[in-house]
Amino acid sequence: MRPDLYIDDYRPADRAALYDVCLRTGNVGADAGPDHEDRDLLGHVYLGPYLELEPELTLVLRAAGSGGPVGYAVATADTATFEAACEERWWPPLRAHYRARPPRPGSADARLVRMIEDGVRTEGPWLAEHPAHLHVDLLEPARGVGAGRALLTRLFAALEDRGVPGVHLEVASANDGAVAFYRRLGFTVVAERPDSLVMARRLAPAAVAS
Numbered sequence: 673m674r675p676d677l678y679i680d681d682y683r684p685a686d687r688a689a690l691y692d693v694c695l696r697t698g699n700v701g702a703d704a705g706p707d708h709e710d711r712d713l714l715g716h717v718y719l720g721p722y723l724e725l726e727p728e729l730t731l732v733l734r735a736a737g738s739g740g741p742v743g744y745a746v747a748t749a750d751t752a753t754f755e756a757a758c759e760e761r762w763w764p765p766l767r768a769h770y771r772a773r774p775p776r777p778g779s780a781d782a783r784l785v786r787m788i789e790d791g792v793r794t795e796g797p798w799l800a801e802h803p804a805h806l807h808v809d810l811l812e813p814a815r816g817v818g819a820g821r822a823l824l825t826r827l828f829a830a831l832e833d834r835g836v837p838g839v840h841l842e843v844a845s846a847n848d849g850a851v852a853f854y855r856r857l858g859f860t861v862v863a864e865r866p867d868s869l870v871m872a873r874r875l876a877p878a879a880v881a882s
């Protein structure tokens with residue numbers, strides 16, 4: 673990885689900068705800012721629940737010097753448990769917030785609010801062997817220099833330490849660069865959805881005392 677970048681733990685003070693990274697990478701890897709009137713919505717759906725519920729599996733990529741976040745990787749070790757916790761603790765206050773302030777009908781914001789209303793429940797035959805899932809996003813200047821590989825290598829080790837047998841993710845089918853990246857990191861396609869692929873990879877879990 674380039675020496676002007678380093679991986680660090682998450683601190684609550686990073687939250688706004690990480691939400692900004694989420695927005696600026698949220699349109700198939702490009703800036704989704706122009707698509708959204710509410711600049712927090714994308715983060716509320718794809719990032720916030722991990723910062724809140726899985727801070728120990730959140731890795732921050734920082735620029736040396738300023739220490740400012742330029743990327744992140746987030747994960748959960750068990751998708752079903754995580755989704756249940758979201759249903760209990762993460763989605764309800766957001767539902768109340770957006771019912772009081774509904775977005776413009778038909779907008780990109782309205783689609784995200786629909787996701788908040790519906791919640792997320794992952795199902796699929798790959799889930800039993802790949803119960804973890806992850807997201808990784810880097811600002812453009814931090815890409816292509818090994819940071820994505822370094823972040824995921826560290827996340828895989830953290831998941832293996834927890835005894836997790838495998839990890840999956842969902843990626844937009846149009847995001848050719850990310851699909852190529854995941855393939856290089858050992859993921860294969862386990863399901864195809866209308867606009868996205870589910871990719872998964874086995875891990876080498878450590879034996880965990882029960």
Ligand SMILES: CC(C)(COP(=O)(O)OP(=O)(O)OC[C@H]1O[C@@H](n2cnc3c(N)ncnc32)[C@H](O)[C@@H]1OP(=O)(O)O)[C@@H](O)C(=O)NCCC(=O)NCCS
Pocket residue numbers: 697700701702808809810811814815816817818819820821822842843844847848849850852853854856857
């Ligand atoms: C996708 C992303 C996380 C990859 O991280 P990265 O730091 O750029 O990737 P790395 O430099 O660590 O590359 C790791 C390997 O993947 C390959 N790779 C990375 N990007 C690639 C691309 N666009 N096309 C082909 N191969 C690619 C590299 O050649 C490298 O191979 P090697 O290590 O075997 O030599 C990063 O580019 C990114 O954040 N993109 C925008 C947001 C996004 O699309 N996130 C994924 C949403 S599902």
